[in-house]
Amino acid sequence: MWIVWKRYFIYWPEKQNVASNVKQLFIFIQKEFKHVFRDRKTLLMLFGMPTTQIILFGFALTNEIKNSEVAVLDAAKTELSQSIIQTIDASTYFDVRYHIQNTKQAETLFQKGKIKAVVVIPVEFKEAAFAQQPNDIQLITDASDPNVSTTIRNYLTTILNSFFAEKNKQAASMQIVPEVRMLYNPELKGAFNFVPGVISLVLMLVCTMMSSVSIVREKEMGTMEILLVSPFKPLYIIISKLAPYFLISIFNLVFILVLSVTLLGLSIKGSVLLLVLASALFIITSLAIGLLISTTAKSQQNAMMISLLGMMLPTMLLTGFMFPIENMPLGLQMLSNIVPSRWFFIIIKNVMLKGLGFMHVWKEMGILTLMAFLLLVVSIRKFKIRLQE
Amino acid sequence: MQAVIEARELTKSFGSFIAANKLTFDVMPGEIFGFLGANGAGKTTAMRMLCGLSIPTSGEARIAGFDVYTQTEKIKQNIGYMSQKFSLYEDLTVKENIRFYGGIYGLKIPQIKKKTDELLHELQLTQEADKLVRELPLGWKQKLSFSVALVHDPKIVFLDEPTGGVDPITRRQFWDLIYYATSKGITVFVTTHYMDEAEYCNRVSIMVDGVIEALDKPSVLKQKFNVDSMEEVFYLLARKAKRSE
Numbered sequence: 001m002w003i004v005w006k007r008y009f010i011y012w013p014e015k016q017n018v019a020s021n022v023k024q025l026f027i028f029i030q031k032e033f034k035h036v037f038r039d040r041k042t043l044l045m046l047f048g049m050p051t052t053q054i055i056l057f058g059f060a061l062t063n064e065i066k067n068s069e070v071a072v073l074d075a076a077k078t079e080l081s082q083s084i085i086q087t088i089d090a091s092t093y094f095d096v097r098y099h100i101q102n103t104k105q106a107e108t109l110f111q112k113g114k115i116k117a118v119v120v121i122p123v124e125f126k127e128a129a130f131a132q133q134p135n136d137i138q139l140i141t142d143a144s145d146p147n148v149s150t151t152i153r154n155y156l157t158t159i160l161n162s163f164f165a166e167k168n169k170q171a172a173s174m175q176i177v178p179e180v181r182m183l184y185n186p187e188l189k190g191a192f193n194f195v196p197g198v199i200s201l202v203l204m205l206v207c208t209m210m211s212s213v214s215i216v217r218e219k220e221m222g223t224m225e226i227l228l229v230s231p232f233k234p235l236y237i238i239i240s241k242l243a244p245y246f247l248i249s250i251f252n253l254v255f256i257l258v259l260s261v262t263l264l265g266l267s268i269k270g271s272v273l274l275l276v277l278a279s280a281l282f283i284i285t286s287l288a289i290g291l292l293i294s295t296t297a298k299s300q301q302n303a304m305m306i307s308l309l310g311m312m313l314p315t316m317l318l319t320g321f322m323f324p325i326e327n328m329p330l331g332l333q334m335l336s337n338i339v340p341s342r343w344f345f346i347i348i349k350n351v352m353l354k355g356l357g358f359m360h361v362w363k364e365m366g367i368l369t370l371m372a373f374l375l376l377v378v379s380i381r382k383f384k385i386r387l388q389e
Numbered sequence: 390m391q392a393v394i395e396a397r398e399l400t401k402s403f404g405s406f407i408a409a410n411k412l413t414f415d416v417m418p419g420e421i422f423g424f425l426g427a428n429g430a431g432k433t434t435a436m437r438m439l440c441g442l443s444i445p446t447s448g449e450a451r452i453a454g455f456d457v458y459t460q461t462e463k464i465k466q467n468i469g470y471m472s473q474k475f476s477l478y479e480d481l482t483v484k485e486n487i488r489f490y491g492g493i494y495g496l497k498i499p500q501i502k503k504k505t506d507e508l509l510h511e512l513q514l515t516q517e518a519d520k521l522v523r524e525l526p527l528g529w530k531q532k533l534s535f536s537v538a539l540v541h542d543p544k545i546v547f548l549d550e551p552t553g554g555v556d557p558i559t560r561r562q563f564w565d566l567i568y569y570a571t572s573k574g575i576t577v578f579v580t581t582h583y584m585d586e587a588e589y590c591n592r593v594s595i596m597v598d599g600v601i602e603a604l605d606k607p608s609v610l611k612q613k614f615n616v617d618s619m620e621e622v623f624y625l626l627a628r629k630a631k632r633s634e
Contacts, residue, residue: 020495027492031481038480222474226538229440229470229547231462232493 024232028240035214036248045209046248050202050256054263057194068116068152071098071109076125084137087163088119093155103140110142117141117152195260196348197321199253200341203279204286204315206252208307210245211290216303219294234384242287249283250276269355275348278361281368282344288375289340295382315341343367391454393418393545393576394439399448401434408434410599411448418544421567421577423590423607427627431599432580433549439578440547441465453544466494469538469546473553477534479523483514486522487537494541508536528559535566539575546570548579552586564589584620593619595626602626 036042070088074081089096098115100106106118120138139156143149218224227237253276260266268275290307297303316322318336325336336342343364350356358365394416401409409431416422426432437443439452441461450457453467470476477486484505491501509515512532522530531551538546548567552560564586567577579590587593587607594604603610603626610622 020497023498024493024495027489031478031485031489034485035478035480221479222472222476223478225472225474226470226476226490227493228442229465229468230490230493231465231495 021236025236025240025243028232028236029244032214032240032244036210036244042210046206046252047255049206050198050252051259053198053202054195054256054259057198066093067095068093069095069097069114070117070119071100071106071115072096073100073103073106073118073120075123076121078125081121081125084121084160084163085119088156088159091155091159094159106140115142116148117156119156193321193349195264195266196345196352197319199256199260199279199348200282200319200321200345201312201315202256203249203253203283203344204311204341205308207245207249207283207286208290208293208311209304210248211242211287212293212297212303212307213300214245215241215291215294216297216300220300235380238291238380238383242284242291245287245290246280246283249287250280253279253283266352268352270351271357274358274361275351278344278347278351278365278368281365281372282340285340285368285372285375288372288379291379291383292375295379314339318342319345321345340368340371343371390417392416393453394422394578395449395451396439397449399435399438399450400446401431401438401443402446407599409438412601414594414601414604416545416576416578418576419571419574420592421571421579421590423587423593424578424580424596425587425593425623426580426596427630430596430627430630432596435596436547436549436578436580440468440470466541467544469541469543470549471534471538471546471551472549473551477522477530477537480521482519482521483509483525483533484518486533487540490537491540496541504540508533508540512536527555528562531555531559531563532566535563535570539570543575545576545578548577550580550582552581552583560586584618584623587619587623595623597626597630602629 036046072085072088074085085096088094094117098105098109100109100118103118103120106115109115109118118140120140122136122138125136137160139153141149141152215224218227228234257268257275261268289311293303293306293310297306314335318325318332318339319341320336325333325342328336347361347364347368350361354360392415394414396412396414399409399412400407412435424432424436434443438445438457439450441452441457441464445457452464455461455463455467457464478489481489487505487508488501491504496504505518509518512529514529514533517525517529522533525533535546535548535551538548552563555563560583567579567589571577579586581587590607592604592606593610594601595610596602603613603622605613607619607622611617611619614622614625616622616625
């Protein structure tokens with residue numbers, strides 16, 4: 001107690017002045033940037049990862065249906081049935097490829113995987129000249145992938161509904177036809193949901209990996225010892241390790257946003273400032289996790305594995321961008337609460353897609369702030385304790 | 390003359406394990422003090438206490454006149470440190486390494502510039518100033534690493550097995566650098582496994598199981614144990630050790 005007291009009070013005036021401390025920090029941070037820019041692997045991780053993720057999630061891994069090939073069995077052969085088929089073909093979701101004569105043919109096409117659905121317009125359709133019910137039309141879908149099947153059914157039903165609604169309007173029907181509007185994402189683009197997820201994932205991985213690896217590298221190289229023997233304070237080591245990666249991550253965020261806007265045609269509805277602010281919070285949280293990893297990891301590989309494997313899965317699964325959290329078992333739902341990206345994902349979705357302001361995300365931002373603070377305190381303490389040994 | 394390192398019953402224990410037990414010794418200014426001991430004898434623990442990296446369990450020590458309990462910051466300003474790993478950044482150039490270490494020791498920019506020119510000239514590395522350290526031969530890295538440890542003109546320099554894995558000729562050259570440093574009044578505290586190097590020291594201490602078993606000039610120790618080389622002195626003492634690693 002006495003020693004601590006003496007350290008803080010008696011030796012206080014002997015501490016170096018602020019200006020020289022700042023200069024020391026500056027030289028250290030400069031060095032960190034040199035490490036980053038001279039290492040091809042780090043650069044690749046920084047810019048390659050977001051680019052591939054955006055492309056992967058934005059184009060390849062979508063759960064939307066585009067140009068699905070369908071077959072039609074038009075037994076009615078009327079003007080009406082023809083125009084129904086034309087409407088289906090005209091939509092961007094479907095491509096009428098095959099005109100078949102019997103259900104047997106449909107079976108073969110399904111088995112070969114050529115088509116996703118068959119639209120059957122029965123002979124009775126002719127008699128029911130007033131047929132205004134889409135129910136009279138049969139839809140057969142390939143349900144080996146239930147999600148795709150459901151989506152196709154929904155899309156087709158919607159197309160048919162609106163077709164009949166249009167017809168009925170002319171016939172002045174009294175039917176109630178709901179007019180559906182898809183809010184915030186009118187075109188139902190899968191990328192809109194994935195991009196905020198990818199932003200959380202990439203920022204999380206890049207931040208934890210960079211900070212943990214860069215600290216562990218100094219331990220491995222033996223340079224950490226020299227830093228500790230020098231008058232440069234441990235807290236400064238932490239600051240000068242985190243500051244460059246903070247800046248780089250902000251740059252990375254901008255890079256991802258530009259990619260999403262230009263490549264995926266996303267528009268940022270809300271305040272960019274709020275978005276950057278929330279991201280800064282999330283970046284600090286992730287950097288603190290990296291710092292924590294660095295106190296336990298033995299080697300650079302070790303640090304990389306922990307940050308990649310240890311962070312990738314929980315982030316992917318428990319953030320909510322791949323699987324909705326509400327559908328998970330209670331245990332996993334509770335677990336997802338401690339995953340920082342879960343909260344960040346909500347913020348970024350609200351701000352980017354819905355254009356909501358601070359009033360709608362303050363709770364999540366508060367949670368992130370708390371997490372960042374706790375993680376920083378714990379990791380700084382742990383970092384210092386390790387040095388004492 | 391006032392000793393630059395004074396240790397009095399300096400002890401560090403981890404739980405019931407006493408890594409360093411009541412170490413008492415003085416090191417005089419300009420002296421080369423060899424700190425020998427088998428692996429696990431407690432050398433590293435002792436050295437870490439003297440560098441202000443770990444707080445002793447009991448006992449006292451003053452480094453360059455500063456207390457190891459309360460004045461670790463002052464101690465750090467006055468010591469240099471070099472380990473076997475050379476502690477240079479491989480992806481920085483020779484110049485950048487000097488600048489960085491000068492920087493964290495709080496040297497001002499003009500001072501760093503002056504120091505850089507001096508060092509490069511002394512080591513005859515002016516041609517290689519802008520080369521990455523990675524590209525230098527091992528012997529040069531080692532010399533550069535030593536010079537960098539002296540960049541802030543410390544009173545004492547701690548060398549932790551500085552010549553591990555280096556060929557005999559380079560080792561000999563390295564000792565020339567050490568002598569040159571002591572000629573300028575710097576005190577050298579060195580641990581080593583090579584007994585021929587022990588002969589180069591002014592005085593050596595030999596640690597066995599956390600205790601200093603012998604401490605004197607190499608010639609006196611050889612006489613005392615009635616043997617011809619430090620190798621034999623070390624062997625006679627170290628084989629008594631009960632703990633390893």
